[in-house]
Structures are given as structure tokens and as C-alpha cells.
Amino acid sequence: xxxxxxxxxxxxxxxxxxxxxxxxxxxxxxxxxxxxxxxxxxxxxxxxxxxxxxxxxxxxxxxxxxxxxxxxxxxxxxxxxxxxxxxxxxxxxxxxxxxxxxxxxxxxxxxxxxxxxxxxxxxxxxxxxxxxxxxxxxxxxxxxxxxxxxxxxxxxxxxxxxxxxxxxxxxxxxxxxxxxxxxxxxxxxxxxxxxxxxxxxxxxxxxxxxxxxxxxxxxxxxxxxxxxxxxxxxxxxxxxxxxxxxxxxxxxxxxxxxxxxxxxxxxxxxxxxxxxxxxxxxxxxxxxxxxxxxxxxxxxxxxxxxxxxxxxxxxxxxxxxxxxxxxxxxxxxxxxxxxxxxxxxxxxxxxxxxxxxxxxxxxxxxxxxxxxxxxxxxxxxxxxxxxxxxxxxxxxxxxxxxxxxxxxxxxxxxxxxxxxxxxxxxxxxxxxxxxxxxxxxxxxxxxxxxxxxxxxxxxxxxxxxxxxxxxxxxxxxxxxxxxxxxxxxxx
Amino acid sequence: xxxxxxxxxxxxxxxxxxxxxxxxxxxxxxxxxxxxxxxxxxxxxxxxxxxxxxxxxxxxxxxxxxxxxxxxxxxxxxxxxxxxxxxxxxxxxxxxxxxxxxxxxxxxxxxxxxxxxxxxxxxxxxxxxxxxxxxxxxxxxxxxxxxxxxxxxxxxxxxxxxxxxxxxxxxxxxxxxxxxxxxxxxxxxxxxxxxxxxxxxxxxxxxxxxxxxxxxxxxxxxxxxxxxxxxxxxxxxxxxxxxxxxxxxxxxxxxxxxxxxxxxxxxxxxxxxxxxxxxxxxxxxxxxxxxxxxxxxxxxxxxxxxxxxxxxxxxxxxxxxxxxxxxxxxxxxxxxxxxxxxxxxxxxxxxxxxxxxxxxxxxxxxxxxxxxxxxxxxxxxxxxxxxxxxxxxxxxxxxxxxxxxxxxxxxxxxxxxxxxxxxxxxxxxxxxxxxxxxxxxxxxxxxxxxxxxxxxxxxxxxxxxxxxxxxxxxxxxxxxxxxxx
Numbered sequence: 001x002x003x004x005x006x007x008x009x010x011x012x013x014x015x016x017x018x019x020x021x022x023x024x025x026x027x028x029x030x031x032x033x034x035x036x037x038x039x040x041x042x043x044x045x046x047x048x049x050x051x052x053x054x055x056x057x058x059x060x061x062x063x064x065x066x067x068x069x070x071x072x073x074x075x076x077x078x079x080x081x082x083x084x085x086x087x088x089x090x091x092x093x094x095x096x097x098x099x100x101x102x103x104x105x106x107x108x109x110x111x112x113x114x115x116x117x118x119x120x121x122x123x124x125x126x127x128x129x130x131x132x133x134x135x136x137x138x139x140x141x142x143x144x145x146x147x148x149x150x151x152x153x154x155x156x157x158x159x160x161x162x163x164x165x166x167x168x169x170x171x172x173x174x175x176x177x178x179x180x181x182x183x184x185x186x187x188x189x190x191x192x193x194x195x196x197x198x199x200x201x202x203x204x205x206x207x208x209x210x211x212x213x214x215x216x217x218x219x220x221x222x223x224x225x226x227x228x229x230x231x232x233x234x235x236x237x238x239x240x241x242x243x244x245x246x247x248x249x250x251x252x253x254x255x256x257x258x259x260x261x262x263x264x265x266x267x268x269x270x271x272x273x274x275x276x277x278x279x280x281x282x283x284x285x286x287x288x289x290x291x292x293x294x295x296x297x298x299x300x301x302x303x304x305x306x307x308x309x310x311x312x313x314x315x316x317x318x319x320x321x322x323x324x325x326x327x328x329x330x331x332x333x334x335x336x337x338x339x340x341x342x343x344x345x346x347x348x349x350x351x352x353x354x355x356x357x358x359x360x361x362x363x364x365x366x367x368x369x370x371x372x373x374x375x376x377x378x379x380x381x382x383x384x385x386x387x388x389x390x391x392x393x394x395x396x397x398x399x400x401x402x403x404x405x406x407x408x409x410x411x412x413x414x415x416x417x418x419x420x421x422x423x424x425x426x427x428x429x430x431x432x433x434x435x436x437x438x439x440x441x442x443x444x445x446x447x448x449x450x451x452x453x454x455x456x457x458x459x460x461x462x463x464x465x466x467x468x469x470x471x472x473x474x475x476x477x478x479x480x481x482x483x484x485x486x487x488x489x490x491x
Numbered sequence: 492x493x494x495x496x497x498x499x500x501x502x503x504x505x506x507x508x509x510x511x512x513x514x515x516x517x518x519x520x521x522x523x524x525x526x527x528x529x530x531x532x533x534x535x536x537x538x539x540x541x542x543x544x545x546x547x548x549x550x551x552x553x554x555x556x557x558x559x560x561x562x563x564x565x566x567x568x569x570x571x572x573x574x575x576x577x578x579x580x581x582x583x584x585x586x587x588x589x590x591x592x593x594x595x596x597x598x599x600x601x602x603x604x605x606x607x608x609x610x611x612x613x614x615x616x617x618x619x620x621x622x623x624x625x626x627x628x629x630x631x632x633x634x635x636x637x638x639x640x641x642x643x644x645x646x647x648x649x650x651x652x653x654x655x656x657x658x659x660x661x662x663x664x665x666x667x668x669x670x671x672x673x674x675x676x677x678x679x680x681x682x683x684x685x686x687x688x689x690x691x692x693x694x695x696x697x698x699x700x701x702x703x704x705x706x707x708x709x710x711x712x713x714x715x716x717x718x719x720x721x722x723x724x725x726x727x728x729x730x731x732x733x734x735x736x737x738x739x740x741x742x743x744x745x746x747x748x749x750x751x752x753x754x755x756x757x758x759x760x761x762x763x764x765x766x767x768x769x770x771x772x773x774x775x776x777x778x779x780x781x782x783x784x785x786x787x788x789x790x791x792x793x794x795x796x797x798x799x800x801x802x803x804x805x806x807x808x809x810x811x812x813x814x815x816x817x818x819x820x821x822x823x824x825x826x827x828x829x830x831x832x833x834x835x836x837x838x839x840x841x842x843x844x845x846x847x848x849x850x851x852x853x854x855x856x857x858x859x860x861x862x863x864x865x866x867x868x869x870x871x872x873x874x875x876x877x878x879x880x881x882x883x884x885x886x887x888x889x890x891x892x893x894x895x896x897x898x899x900x901x902x903x904x905x906x907x908x909x910x911x912x913x914x915x916x917x918x919x920x921x922x923x924x925x926x927x928x929x930x931x932x933x934x935x936x937x938x939x940x941x942x943x944x945x946x947x948x949x950x951x952x953x954x955x956x957x958x959x960x961x962x963x964x965x966x967x968x969x970x971x972x973x974x975x976x
Contacts (some may be wrong), residue, residue: 053591057811059584060571060593060690062725092807094853098826103810153826155815284853286862289696289804291726 008175009216010248016216017251019244020224021173021209025186027165027196028140028204029072035139035163036063036106043202047156055161057101062290065090069163070294072195073113073137074304076165079189079311080132082117084301088136090291094284099142099155107166109285112136113294119189120313121181122331130182131170140164165196171210171221176237183207183233184335188312192337206231211243213251222247223257227264227271239264243271315340323347323356332364338379339363349389355396362392366409382413391419401480404428432479434486437470440478441486444469455491463487495520496653500562500710501737503656507553507560514553514561514605517656518546521563521607525654530974531630533649535568536576536609545605557603558717565655567646568609569616570596570701571690575606579692580614580624580642583812583819583837593690594725595659595701595718602717607655611645614839615809616666616694618642619911620901623841628898631674632970633937637895640670640911646704647674651968657705657714661691663698664797665891665915668927671704672890672940675929675968677711677957678704680915682947683922684729687722693808695801696727698919708928708958712736715950734951742959745779749943749956750883754790755914757892764889764939767931771887771941771960774930778959783883787875792868793917798909799852799865800920805842806849812837844905873921880946885953888914890927890940914942924950928957929966936969 010017034041037054054061077084091109114135121128142160144153167186173179187198187205198205207230212222227243230236242264247257261280262271287293310318312334319330333343346359367388371378391408394400400408400423411422423429431437444466445452455462470483495517498506506512522539542563549561571577571589578584592600600606613623621629621644629644631637632652639648643660647670650658660667662680671678679702686701693699703714716737721730751772756765772782814820814833821836823829838846852861879886892913901908918925924947927940941960945953 056816058589058591058817059577059579059587059692059811060589060688062689064724064726094807094810096810096813096827096830098815101811101816103813104807282855284807284850284855284858286803286807286853286858289727290693 008177010213010244012248012252015252017213017244017248018216018218019174019240020171020212020214020221021179021240022171022224023169023173023179023182023210024208025167025169025183026206026208027076027167027186027190027198029069029137029163029165030194030196031066031069031072031163033066033068034161035066035069035137037161039161041162043199045158047154047158049158051157051160055101055157057103063106063288065291065294066163069137070113070296071304072163073135073165074296074301075193075308076167076190076195077114077117077135078305078308079193079195080114080117080119080135080167082132082135083115084296085111085113085115086296086298086301087111088113088294090137090288090294091285092288095281097141097144098153099144099157099160101142101157101160105139105141106288106291107138108136111293119182119185121178121185123178123181128178130172130178133168133170135165135167138164138166171212176240179209179236179240180233183236185312188335188337192309192311200232203231207236209236209239211240211247212257213244213247223259225257225259225271226261228261228274230264235264235266238269239271242269246271325356325360329360329364333360336378338377342378342381342385345385346389346392349386350393353393353396355392358396359389359392362388366406370413382416383409384416387412387416387419394419394423398430398432398479399423400428400430401477404430404476428477430479431474431477432482434482437474437478437482437486438490440473441466441470441483441490444473445490452491463491466491496524496656498656499706500559500657500713501707503562504558504560504713507562508555514546514549514563515543517561518542518563518605518607521655525565525607527975528652528654531632531648531652531654532627533610533629533645533652533654534565534608535578535580535611535624535626535645538575538606538608542605542607549603549605554603558713559599559602559604561603561605562656563605563607564599565607565610565646565649565658566596566599567612567643567658567660569612569661569692570659571692572596572606572609575609577609577692578626579616580612580626581838581842582625583833584692585625585819587818589690591690594687594720594722595691597690598718598720599659599714610643610649610658612660613642613644613666614842615692615805616642616661616663616699617805617841617845619665619669619908620896620898621645621670622898622902623839625839630974631895632974633674633895633968634935635973636898637937638673638898640673640895642666643670643678643704647671647676647678650674650676650704650706651970652974657703657710659701659714659718660704661694661699661701662915662919663694663700663801664919665912667702667704668890668915668925668940668942669911671927672929672938673895675938675966676704676706677708677926677928678702679711679715679926679950679954680918680924681715681719681950682729682924683919684727685719685733685924685948685950687720687725687728689722689724695804696808697804698797698801700919708954708961709737709740711926712740712954712958715954719950729948731948736951736954739951740958741955742778742962744775744956744959747775747780747885747952747956748883749775749780749782750785750879750886751782752785752787752790752879752886752888754787755888757913760889760892761933763933764892767939767941768887768889771930774960774963775887775956777963778956780956782887785879785883785886787872787879787917789868789871789875790917793872793920794909794913796865796868796872797912797916797920798848799861800869802845802849803852803862804849806846806853809838809842809846841905869920872917876917876921876923876944884946885949885956886944888942888944890914890942894933894935894937894939918942918944923947924953926953926957928961928964929968930960930964931966932969938966938968
């Protein structure tokens, strides 16, 4: 449970308010084809090029469930530690809109494919469990485009029929930070599972945010407002902050909250009423008679269970146990599956005599900085895991110093060069031959007799001077540890 | 051969296979008769030129191993046919030309048959008299200004009037069996899941089923054998072993147990219907079968149940006709206005009535009382049949509570119109096969039909019983060609 120190409260005069948040996350199923048709689902295709007769709701066209999408939903359910329902039902959600060709969306209403589950959030002050209410499969709608023509609306049906998982949380979230952590965790789990790419820019992950407020300590929930279709974590946080404060202000002024659907205006940073409860659609849900109830066997579910990769929580635990990482380091490395993969590959390529801590420092330090600067994903890293492993090993076995390693790293960025070759070609190998270094140091002491005497008389600061001279004379390649040892002996 | 159109499908197939007739001759004969029969208004779209070309092409390289070699067939305009306008009898699809073929019609063309044209029907198959069609009333060949029944009224009229040797209809609550009964023809509603619904304009998805309409039982069996197939494109299609219905057809029904349900003796049923039923009971006994009195206790709830379930599904199925993507579009000030005008102008009164009923019964606050309760009753009706089939092999009932009525007679009385389906809807609700065969005439000489209801997937059995009864009944349709001048 979270400690009081980080509680997110809204303060007004004498009153403190707690914010209660529940999310309905819409995650696009990672699948080559749509939920009920064989059309492609590629993002960014030319408008209306990925539309079948089924997607466009031509007369007599019938939906046929895509088994792969069912598997993806069940896997996600397993990843959310949730109950998998062996029998689920597809319903029709009826409403008219130009980008909804059937006049209804096929969704799951009473009997979703996945029931209650939970996810664990790592918050700065400890872990917090967030309940999952359900996960169901549904079709996405098409896209209405209003800004091409002043008179007409254009409709792109490429997205029509694409499979979505709607993941509904319990109202367990209490702050914008928890919402951020929750979305990141969901995203991470689904990316580990390969069930959703989690790409928020492309709309693969978006959420309806339910917000209510209540006096601190109250057990009753306040009236909630639903903020529709928010497509970035930052906007979710901004929308919650605005909405929670709006609701508190209403209450403080003696008013009450109307249950309604609101939209977040990202430009003005405010939420606006979209429709009230009275205007809410009557979707007339009923079981889709074109589809039989979806039934899956224990065997089917077990096969999928056996197919589940190591998930973030388990991986974190293993990283801590096996690699002796701190929880902090482990969290950084596991949060994104590609980072975890990269790290594990580095570890594997380092061989027997490996320095994992050093590798972690290089990944989270130098490499992350470069990726950040160049705005690259780790999967696009200019330096391969193998070469980074070699670099770390070169430091570990004393071939190069940490300082030289940074030079080598810079050179590696250009074409993923082998660090071993760079060291050889550029003659950057560390001088670790004690005899050569002794000769070099003898010369320096000889050239700086007066300073050597001052040192012996107690001016210890001069030790640094001699180290510097020695490094300079070696062109930076001298093994600093050896230099220290020899200098101590000679002076 | 002037009597080509008088031949049954089975005879035509034989004659073409024996090279006594060419596809061109047969096709031409049916086109000629169709041309002379415009007054029946059986066609919405004629495809005669193309049909003749296809027949000629067939004759150049005839494949006589097929089941329907070069035989021309007109089909109900609810089946999507590639490159041929498909309207569902509605203004809203008046200009709609599919780029695809329904599985059922595809199965027919694959057996060598040729499309003659698209037959009139009630709008979106909603009707029992063919009077709701945007394309006008269909005349019953039996008598002038008599309805042919519906919704497959054009199909029934075309078969009875010999404009096509055979046809296919669709049956959601009786739309094959009732018009067959009204026109003295044979109509089979197969088990739900037997014929693919892919490419058939949907009315009520959980009830819709395509089926053959023919002049006799053997023809009906042959076409059923062609159209029934497992289709992965229809999630409700069922993969079961399908018989070669026409080859396995037998009139030996000795020892079969036929149930006679007492609940089908409804109040106000004309005596001639009761008499017909009694005659039917005698016929099956004469064939060596045994009749057993049974009870289907929830029968009286079937019609109200049907008129909740079917409109509910229809209200949703017809939402796609919104003027956005295809079909008729009215001009509107904005999207909502365009929807309202398109659907108000594009749909007829009966379709609008059913959309409203369906929307109502699914509305929040009414769903449990209507839709959910109807689903429960539907289960009870199915259970009734399951119970009955522990004792009997098939069930014999009248097909309709009356013979055909005059055009306009029931137009303003939807409930009286709905009562036409009282004996047929329970079969759809239970997903069972049912066949209507002509069994006699009323006092005016109009045909009357008997219905044989089978167990699920047991089409062969009811076809056999129908075949045996047909022989005993020896029905002759009284058609005078009154419409041909």
C-alpha cells in the first residue's frame, strides 16, 4: 500500500479531496488481420485499401471470428492474472455513425472473454495492486475525416473491424502518477506477450478515463465523469488534474457533479461536456445472431499458458536474484521488453568472466543517453548487444580504461564497429606492462626532481600531478591502477 | 417442344443429359413463357440475354455430369448475385449490384445451372403476401388478384406459373412454405445451418434459411442436395453429413411414427383446413406409417415470440442501409437528416414497422420483458419439439390456417397477416426442417398445403414422407394460364 507521504490530494480551504480513477483501456490486438475478416491491419496504409466486404457491411456479409485474436486476448488475460472465461458471447452495440458501416459494433457485453484480474504497480514508495474488472474483444470503428473538405466528411474504413481489447480497471487508481504507472505496466505486459504494440502515437493504445472525487477518508464514491478517448499518458494526467479540480470546485461551490461524458481539449488543457447521462445512447445490446457463443477448452487455454513468456514481474525478480541487480536497476531494465532483451543478450555475450554491474551502467548510462539524443528505440540501437558486451569485457579485463572506453564507444556509434578492432587500429590498448611503465615513471620523476622532493616532504597533493604526467606521457593509455602502484613505490 | 416448361426439373435434367433437349432450347422456352407472363410481376430483374448466352455456351461444351446441366433457374431477389442487381424487394437497394455471389446460388451455378433472373419478394422478406415489395404485387397463377403468399411470392408464382423449372426462396417464419401452400407447389425450409446464409440479404439471422421451391418432391430433394453445404464463411453453418437427397429418396415410410400436435387445432380455423389435415393423417396411414397424438404445449406463444425475435434482429441487421456506402441515399442537411430521409424514403411501411418494434423490444428497460423473455420462450418451444421427437419421427400439420387471399384483403391488418405464419414460425424458432406439400383444394379450388416437420438434419426423412404422400394425394394444380393473352 502506498504511504501517506505520496498521497495525491486536492486541497481547498479546510477540505481535502481524494481522486478516484478507473480506466477503460482500448488496446489494439497485434494481428495481421481483423477481428472478423481477413483484411490487413497495417498502420498508415492508403485510406480504404484494407477494407473487405465484411468491414464495409455489404448485404449478406457475415463475420467469422479470427482465432488468432481470441488467442491474443486470452494471453493478455493470463498476463493480467485474470480469469479466462471458457464461454463468452459477442453482442451487438447498436448506434448510427458514418464510420460504423454495420450500424452496430460487435463487442462483448455480459459475457466477456476475460474476467477479474490484477496488475502490480511499482510506485516510488512501494507496490500497489490495481484490480482488473474485465477484458473483452470488440471491433474498432472506421475514421471520419472532417478537415479535407468544407462540405463533406470523408470516411476511411481501414480501421473498421480491427480487433481491440477493452481492458477495464477497477476504480483503484488514486493519482495521475498511478495512472501513468498503470498504463506503462499494461503496455509493458502486452509488449512482452506480443499482444499489443502499445504504440500510443498510432492509436494502438488509448483510454477512456473515469474520474470522481470524494472527501478524504470517505468510503462512498463520488459521481464520476468519463473522459473519452485520451491517447497519451501526458494527456491522461493533464485531463485528470483538470477534471478532478473542476469537480472539487463544483462541490466547494455547493454544486453537484452530473454524470456525463466529457472530452479533453489538448490545446486548451480542459475537459468539456460531450453528452449528459440523459442523452446517453441506448445501445440496445443483444447477442449477435451471426456468431455462436465463443467456447474455448481447458486444453486451448493451457496451450496458451505454456506459450506465455517470462513477464515483467518475474523477470524483475530473476534479474535481482540472478544478476544481483538492485530493484531500481531491475525495474529500469525490465520495463520495456526490448531493453530487457538487449540487456540479457549483453550478459550472454560477455561470457564467463563478466561484470554485470558495469554492463548495466553502460546500458543505462552511455547507451540510453545516445538513444535519447537520437530519439531511437533500443531495438534500433546503433551499437549491438554483442559489441557492447565486448566493450564491457575490454574494460573488465584491463585492455582499456573506462576513459578510453568512452572514446571507443563514440567510435562504435559509426556503423556498429567492433570495439576490439577500434582498440587495435587506433592503438588504444592500455599500457599494462609494469616494466615499460616503470621506465616511463622513472623518467618523469627524473625530470621533476624538485616536485618529487616536495612530495616526500609531505606535499601529498603532488601525487596527482605525477599521475597526470604519467597518463599524459602514455597518451592516456597507461593503466591508471598500475601507475598509482608504481608511483607510490617509486616516490 | 412446346411443353418444355411443363416438365419437371427431373425430366428436364434427364432430357438434357439424354441430349433430347439442349440448354438453349430449355432456356429459350422459359424465357418465352416468362416474357408472356409479365402480368404475374414475378421478376424484379430479368437476365434473359445473359441467360441465353450462357445456355449457348453450355451447349458448345456441355458438361452432362453436373446435377443441373444447363438448366435455367430464376432465384429470389434476396440472394446476392455477382454483377446482377439485387434489391431484396426494397427501394433502398434499388440500384445495388453485388460484386459477389451468395454461397447458395454459387452452389447452383457450379452444378451447371443458369440464372434467368431475380424474383420478386416482400421487402427484406418481411411479409406474407408479397404486397410489401417496392416492385409491386405478384399475382398468384392460381387466380387473378390472388396473393401468391410471401415473402417468397415471386418464387412461388414463378414455379407454379412455370416461368422457372424450380427456384430458391428464403424462410424466416414461413416464407417458403406459406407461398408454396398458396400456389400448390412444394417448399422446403431446411434445418438452420444446412444452407449457408453468406450472401443472402439478412432479415433475422437466427431464423433465416434458404430452401428449394419446386413442382414436386423429387425436384425439391435434388435442389436441396445442391444448395446445402457447410460454409466456413457463415459461422452458423453446420458441418454435418449431408445426404444425396434425391438419390436416397424413397416412398417407403412403413413404420414411421408421425406426430399430430393437438395445439395446431387453432380457434377459428376453417373446417376445410381441419378436413385436409384429417385427409393427410389418412394418407400417411395408407403409406404404412403410424400416427400418434402429441402435444407441443408452447405453440400458442410461438407467434408473439417470433414477432419479438425477428424484428429485434431485423432492426439491427437493417441498420447498415443508411445511405452512406451503397444503395439509395436521400439528400439531407446533415448526417442525421440524411439518415432519417434515406431510411424514411427507402424503406416501406412494413419494414419500418418491424424496425420500430425491434428497436423497442431491445431498448433498455424493455429488453428483459420482451427480448429476453422471448428467448426463454423460444427455448421452451424447442424443448417441446425435443420431447415430441422422443416419441415420433416427424410431425404433420397444416401449412397455413387458410388458403390464399385476395390482394389488398389484409394489407391494413398486420396482425391478421401475421397469423398466416402461425403453423410455420415454431419450426423456424426451433431451427428444424419443414416441408409444405400441396394436399388439396378449398371450395374455390385454391390449393391447400400440409406441413411435415422433421428432426434437425433429418431432411431425408421428411422428404421421404412427402414423397410417399405426394403419390397418394396425386395433387393437380388448377392453372388456366389466365394471364397469358
